[in-house]
Amino acid sequence: MTTPPALELLNVTKTYGNVAALRDITLAVRKGEFITILGPSGSGKSTLLKIIGGFEEPDKGEVRINGQVINNTPPFKRPTSMVFQDLALFPHLNVFENIAYGLKVRKFPRDEIRRRVKWAAELLHIEKLIDRRITQLSGGQQQRVALARSLVLEPEVLLLDEPLGPLDLKLRREMQIELRRVQRSLKATWVYVTHDHEEAMTMSDRVAILNEGRLLAVGDIKTIYEKPCSRFVAEFLGEANFFEARVTQVAEGKTLLDTGSMLLLAPSKPGLREGEIIQVMIRPEKIKLAKREEPINRSKGKVLDLTYKGAFVDVKFETEHGYVMLARFTSTESINIGDTIEVAWSAEDVIILRCR
Amino acid sequence: MSLKLENIHKFFGHITALKNVNLEVNKGELLVILGTSGSGKSTLLRIISGLEKPDKGRVLINGRDVTYEPPYNRPTSMVFQDLALFPHLNVFENIAFGLKIRKYDRREVEIRVKEVAEMLRINDLLDRSVAKISGGQRQRVALARSLVLHPDILLLDEPLGALDMKLRMDMWVELKKLQRQVANTWVFVTHDQHEAMALADKIAVINTGEIQQLGTKDEVYDSPASLFVASFIGEMNFLEGRVTEVKGDVLKVETPVGEVEATMQRVKGRPETGARVTVGIRPEKIQITKTPNDCINTLSARVSEINFSGVLTTYELELPDGSRIKIQTTSRQMGYRQGDKVYISWSPEDVNVYVTQ
């Protein structure tokens, strides 16, 4: 017998009036895993978290923790704990009292409460703040208190609802690393919700991408980034050049595609039929300046626009085939608007957007 | 010279908000004033607009001294940080505000508002309430309200702060295009270095009321004038060291991890042999290899962390003395893993050297 997943959602569906917030979500989270639910605002990701936390009830489907169905368990009896988007720290209690709150209502003995609060405070480096009022804390410190308040309860599943939103970029980076460290050291199961794909990429073991209430992809972020199965997923995780093309030839593990004005060579995929119209994608950073004429997967273009992004520069250019493409080079290349550039990419980087 | 600031000083009580600021912007240029909060960048903008008066110095617009002109007599217009759209007026009335104050006749007002609304693609929103449009649309209305007056200088005070990252990046492209189209002078204030890089023709880096560096964005990025600029813009690896040799065009610095060579063009100040200096190298200028190569500036290191964020991969490497160094690359096919022993190297031309006090 295998141990059941720490958290399991089975066909979870939720509608508000006529709006379907979640459609048939099935997802399993292993024990000790950091999973991020990634989606734009309105995708249903917060609803999903609320359903796990017990603040909303699914219309259909089951929520299981360690194999037990908890659909009808109210939030105060669930082995989950949530870090709210606005943190919801109690303003009338100090840091210690906030962290101890869950233990107190569960009537833990005083010594145990003190021991656990101390443990959590040390883990999150807030032991010096323990007597402060909540309003005297900085944004980052408040995050830590909110996290400690949940962690002292040793929840089976910790839920985090975009808690880093209001922090500035630098602090955010720091907290991301900090969160990851804490999660790893505790080997705890965390479900993290965000709309920021970079955040998802730096932090999580696995990512679940949600849009309009549908789960589009689940898996490790690198794979999804490099081999997305739909245009939405590809665009959501970063910029890309998309083409619609006809399959003209499938042979020797390679596929030849025709966009109408340009030929593309791509790795083949099982199930491709000649003559079929498909979508393909090339990430801008896969495009290189070509040193010499390549026979295929190349193009020549006139630079339309340059956007500097620190270490790299985005180059928008119009190709001889009439496409406007985006390439990303390190800032060291000296390119000016109006220049003609020659670019090329390898066949493995032409990604066919199709599931399975 | 479209805009010229001469020896601007500004004090708030005992606090010196601006100290001897000199600045020149040519017609049609986009200048970004980049600084942290409290650096004085907004004060500078407000002095250009006339909302503040400098305590010393002159403001010249198109050669005319406007230092003591009130804001409504200057050929400038400002896009405010909070946009400051008038909540009781709709989009059309907001854009038309300045024209109506100037008593343009109704037809003229209508024509000009329509024209600018079309340019900014908000012509469908003209009769909406400003409370009922999206953040991005509000930006456009604020821009339109200023642009409709055809100001000689458009001032923008962190107008994109409220937008999320994606929308913001789109706005960069759009603003840049717009600025080229209307071809007037823009002064844009921000604390975001990426925004500055994306928009600027010229960047003025300001810190504690003083201009640290004024230059094209390539100059500022590749050759930051001070340690502050170097650490503020982009990422930079710093090594502390002591100059061991100055010979012709080459400077040698002894650091805890080995000797570093630099060419003189990137050396700030005139360090003598024995001077304490800080050496700065951009993460993307560092090569990483499995085997030692015969270049100068080669160090051995161990991969301690790999951070993949879609576009960029950042390696954090541990040097023999325990200090850490960052390397950024856009290609991920290098196949290094945590704990691998590697060699890093960089070219002497990419080394910035600053004299430390």
Place this chain on the structure above:
Amino acid sequence: MLPSRKGLLTWLGRRRWINWIPSTTYLLLLFYIPIAMLMYYSFWRYLKLFRFEPALTLENYLRFFTSPIYTRVLLNTIFIVGVAMALLLIVGFPIAYFIARYVRSSADRIILLMLIPVEINYLIRIFAWRTILGENGILNSFLVAVGVIEKPLPIFFYNWFAIVIVTMHEWLPYVVIPLYISLRSIPRSLYEAAHDLGASRLQTFLKITLPLCKPGILTAIFIVFIPALGEFAIPALVGGKSGYMIGNMIENQLLAAGNWPLATAASVILLATSLIIVGIMVKILGMEALYR
């Protein structure tokens, strides 16, 4: 145990209306039924002192509106309160503007300073003004002492303007507060933007400040107009003949003349008047002003 399997919050949500029972019941019994009763009495027929019989007649209303005295009293009331309201806005606006624009950090303290004397006894304040404005009052004795006048003059007192003064004392803070709240919510950048776009001080005031102040003006009118229309202690103590208000008339008819039908009819008219005036103000200033 949960009473419902549908979940805790739904249960709480469903139970919410229970909380409304005490207040709605109380008001139904002691406010709405009495109002109905008031209207009912207003159709009764008056016989003589404290004697009246049930009827369904409009004669009380007819009497009110055909009598030149009563209609004049009503118009006089509206006039006095209107003048007081206008003066309150004129005096209150600069104060509110000053607090909101220049001394925001001590706004609470200044408002507190204004509220302290006003939240305590109302009759004391009327009495205080009597001691100042009366024929044997401070003002007269001061003027005599200085030599401006030879003997005390009865001109400051027992007239409608005395009512205006006392009413202003009574309500000034409650006019300043909503105006201040409105002004406070106007970000400084709006004024700056108006200047930057070419508007002078006066233009900025007319085109930005005043329109954005509408909710405050409307709230102030709500707060002052309604109770002031029903005032009877102020006119009784300082009003004199030119300051006879509808409140005095109702009190007189109800308690002294014992003409309940007329007094209740006048009360209904007063109630209707205050609602109509508020309605007109809402119309003029725009309904949206109520929901910023």
Place this chain on the structure above:
Amino acid sequence: MSKIKLMLAGFTATVITLLIYFPIAVVVVFSFNEGIYFLLPLKGFTTKWYEEVLSNMEFFESIVNSMIVAAMTTSGALLVGVPAAFSFVRLRRNTPFVGFVLLPFLVPWLVIGVISLVFFRTLGLQLSLLTVSLSHIIYSIPLVILIVAARVLSLNPNYEKASMDLGADRMRTFINVTLPLTYPAIAVAALITFIWSFDNFIITFFTIGTEQTFPIWLWGSLRHPTQVPVITAASSLIIIIGSVVVYLLESYRIRKGIGITLLE
């Protein structure tokens, strides 16, 4: 800019001094005046009027009666109003209720007094301090609801959710989180109601029986010119005590961040 600021500051100071403080100051000053008329110059310092007030039983009784009325009104209004305030949250669904309970705010006090009188007389109820309170409560209900509801509405709903998430059930959440965060508003509502009820004259005038509350006593005494110095002293006492109470209340309110009166 500073010129305008100076003008406005001067105007504000003048209005506050002349219109608001001057009359009150006059009363306090003349309460120590030897003469019985409000004539300048002052006749000389005395405390005899205070001695007279302090031995005046009617005055004391009226104060006690006012307190009884105010206490009854406050407890009644809280009992009836506070539950509704907690249900204010779902504003849209409760709109008919909201309008229903707020209407007394739009009715002149005189009309509340008149309807109460008509109502009590028709039912044949003996007018007393109780009837005064019953009418005062009519107006106090919207007062309490607005003050408390403003606080409840400004409470982050996530506080309650967080509490339940951390293991506290409904009851504990109310006691540990909701109540501590709203009780300052309840306290303020209680005090404002108390002061208002203590001070109210117009509604009281129509609904009181043979007893006297302080405003009623004052009203009666004002008709006797010989009583004027006594009234002055009594008023001064109330002004001084009242100012302290109002000051404490208002500074508590400001400290707790409960908006300026109920207008916010």
